Amino acid sequence: MTTSSNAQTTAKRYFDLHTCGIGYLNRIREVRPKKGEPFLACSINAFTGPVTEPAYRYFDVRVSGAKAQDLVRSCKADVDAGRPVLIEFRIGDLWVSPYIATQGRNEGLPVAALKARLLAASLVGQSVLAGIEHYNLTTYGIGYLNRIRSLSSNEGDSLLTCTIASLNGPIDEPEYKYFNSTVLGDDVQGLVRSCSEAVNAKQSVLVSFRMSDMQATPYLRTKGDRVGELDASISSNLVHIGMIKIDGESIYPAKPLLEEATGEPIASQSTADDAHSDTPVLAESV
CATH class of the missing domain: 2.40.50.140 (Nucleic acid-binding proteins)
Structure with a gap:
């Protein structure tokens, strides 16, 4: 009885805001902030629109799901070598971070990054891609x-x-x-x-x-x-x-x-x- 009561007390309920899609895995890295614990991060170049002419949406994410962490770490060698790694993903806790670009074609201009937590991911094979006509984000x-x-x-x-x-x-x-x-x-x-x-x-x-x-x-x-x-x-x-x-x-x-x-x-x-x-x-x- 006590165990059940404690579980009900410690459990929390959440409003979920989830985004699902397909995209390329990039920039896998261990982040070591000056304050707080180190964490695994990566970026996802997500597709949206028709397969023949997709647009890209870029997400900078903290990898939170335990299975997602295992998958991302297992892909690091391929990503670092420049080999394309395509994943199906689910992210949560989306937020946007504006800043002034310090390099590249947008240097000196205001830009904004989409950020989130990567909750789940799985590799996407060519057989799955062959059946897709439109990328949904x-x-x-x-x-x-x-x-x-x-x-x-x-x-x-x-x-x-x-x-x-x-x-x-x-x-x-x-x-x-x-x-x-x-x-x-x-x-x-x-x-x-x-x-x-x-x-x-x-x-x-x-x-x-x-x-x-x-x-x-x-x-x-x-x-x-x-x-x-x-x-x-x-x-x-x-x-x-x-x-x-x-x-x-x-x-x-x-x-x-x-x-x-x-x-x-x-x-x-x-x-x-x-x-x-x-x-x-x-x-x-x-």
Whole structure:
């Protein structure tokens, strides 16, 4: 009885923000900070878009999952030798870091890096690649809907955009990760528009979502106490909404997307030490 009570006390529940995709493994290294414990890090050049003409999104990640650490270390010799190593990956705790480039073609210019924890990874063989026509870089999560706007593109088309404040981390003290999203698809646009009145009235509009692609954009703040400070935003495409709650009332009931994919709720329970680290990457994510 005591053991059970202690386990319930020490267990924590989390809001997950996970991104899945395929990409090349690079820059495997042991980082030894001046403060804190050493850790394994690497970068991932992720694909997004059609196989014939993909775009690349670069992630600098800390390798957290135990099995992911074993795999990354086993690939170091190949990566150091310049041999391509392709992995399927799942990352979490995404954040963006703006800085001024000190070398390369962007020297002296503001740039932004996407950073995260690598939770799980597996090697991708040529047989898997042969069956892919489009590379998906997909993000799943739950968060609050804000700033719904209709805009006109340079081509004169109408665009529906919104901001999602995604919840990430412990349920009792989550962080917010902000995505400036273009809403794609008639069904998703209809759901977002149906929330406009509630958002404008400052009501709480909670949604589970799936986003495709993402990229970081640096900028200088032009107002507020931090005017002139370098910052960065993350843009994405909102392609699915699985649940809507307005002020706690279910408006559009459905299983959250991550629960549909894994059978576990987005706010999953785990110990603080091994939070989600060894869950296999989903085949459906690519």
